[in-house]
Amino acid sequence: MSSARPSRLFRNKSAKIAAIPMIVTALFVFVGGTVWTIVYSFTKSGLLPRLKWVGLDQYERLWSTRKWLVSIENLAIYGFCTLVLVFVIGFILAALIDQKIRFENTIRTVILYPYALSFVVTGLVWQWILNPEFGVQKIVRSWGWESFQFDPLYTADIAIYGVLIAGLWQGSGLVMVLMLAGLRGIDQDVWKAARIDGIPAWKTYLFIVIPMMRPVFITTLVLVVTGIVKIYDLIVAQTGGGPGIATEVPAKYVYDSMFRANNLGQGFAASTMMLLTVALIVIPWAILEFGGSRNRD
């Protein structure tokens, strides 16, 4: 054994070479783009980026714009409700299907189908369904309930809930299949053991099965949360942000500032705020999950 141990840098050479394009992309596009955006959010960029410093002006303006505040509020409502409901609905559907029911494949496909649609289609479909002229309201009224009123998309106070319905319709299927896969991965003997211990089904789900499905829950959570933060197309297709600014969301605010109002600086400031919010959620979680004691199961 005379030859020296190869340096760590050159071990697994081929794997490292193969990863170079991704590393370069990550560095230049993601990190570079992020830094660039943050830097320019402190400038007075309009139609084109210009390095004319204005300090925190863009942020002050951002936080005194009503449209931005409404966007944040909407995202909070939409995000919270989606997160809770999509998990509850998705899990319950999965648990029902897991009872070895008949036509499982058909039902699974039907429920997952909306996910295969683009948000634009979902938005349009639900725009029609919720339209008082020819949607649900019209149908119920035609059955004889003349005073029935259901037009969330035309009532500013609750318009965001109209969007929420569409979002749930589209998102629940994905959560359901992920949860179903998780449930199917549970050793059937654990269920048997719980039955012999006399533990009711709901308790078995709550205290045994769901804790066992932690990895699935985390994956699903990441998918759902990213979907929530970047919500844009559904709004554009379904309400266009209206009525008024009732259903504006941050991603749309960014787009509108940059490409409609020709105010790049303002868009960058809004993007930076979104990034900051995500970072505030993700970093503590990552520290909790991966830092600290490594020997957890």
Place this chain on the structure above:
Amino acid sequence: MCAVLPPALSRVEIMSNSIEIKNLDLNFGSIEVLQNLNLDVGKGEFLVLLGSSGCGKSTLLNCIAGLLDVTAGQIHINNKNVTWAEPSERGIGMVFQSYALYPQMTVEGNLSFGLKNAKLPKAEIADRVKRAADILQIEPLLKRKPAALSGGQRQRVAIGRALVRDVDVFLFDEPLSNLDAKLRADLRVEIKRLHQKLENTMVYVTHDQIEAMTLADRIAIMRGGKIMQLGTPDEIYGLPMNKYVADFIGSPSMNFIDGSIQNGVFTAGDLAISLTGYEFTSGEAVDGGATLGIRPEHVITGELVSHSPYCIDVEVELIEPTGSDKLIDCQVAGHLFRVRMDGQAQVSVGEVLRLGIDPARASLFDAATEVRL
């Protein structure tokens, strides 16, 4: 081999039954897994269900546990009809091959979760957990999670979970099959000790005949959802009631020679063995097609051959030394014939060996029905 009617059998008959299975049928859709199965397990008995994979052992055990709804028939446990009772109300504890521990709970949590759920007083729960941990020597592990335990320790915790339930009947579904050979042997002994200590009824499923032979008071050999023979390990080994059981039990397996019986003599090829000394189940010799079975270890070799009722010369084809024994392959009446000799015996391939066959230690099966004659 003398046909001892072992004391265990009579003991079982005197005692009342702990589990009674009456005319049990179980179908999965159109697949009939168990058909008209009857089985009684005595109080305090260790019954092993033995059979190859897919023969319905686990299905039967799950029926006893109430984890499967039976198609027809009845199950009684401790003289109560529990056919439609919930698993938790049957007075049973169960141990699974995959351990089936609750992975997110500590060992203590695993042991106490069912009891907490049954709203037992805290002191009582603590007592039971402590007692189980004492018996199974798992106190040092109580605060750990299953992921931090070895396979043997996990299975001990799983047994503990059955133990704390304070029940009369334990059901085991291949509890040792996931362990390596050494651990398996150790835990096997522990289960036997546990049975002696607790004196409760145990029904134990396995496909490993060594496990079955060493643990069981009685063994039920299953095939295709039916019980082929139910008896003590001695009976199963010495008096197999059909060819399947004879072939299944014993390693290396029994030698079979197809032939026929005429006037109390078994003939096959140039073989003509007088059956004097063989105990026919019907009491007297039967004529007709038959299969003679004799275990490799019951073939007489060495000096004793001269005293044996029937002798035959064979040529040694192959020798497999195992240390304690030597296994010899040869041909008898056109069939492969294996003989177990002492490990120290001097033999070489090609040598002519004289073997002795004693009908009293052989088994005869009807050629058509494969039932013991």
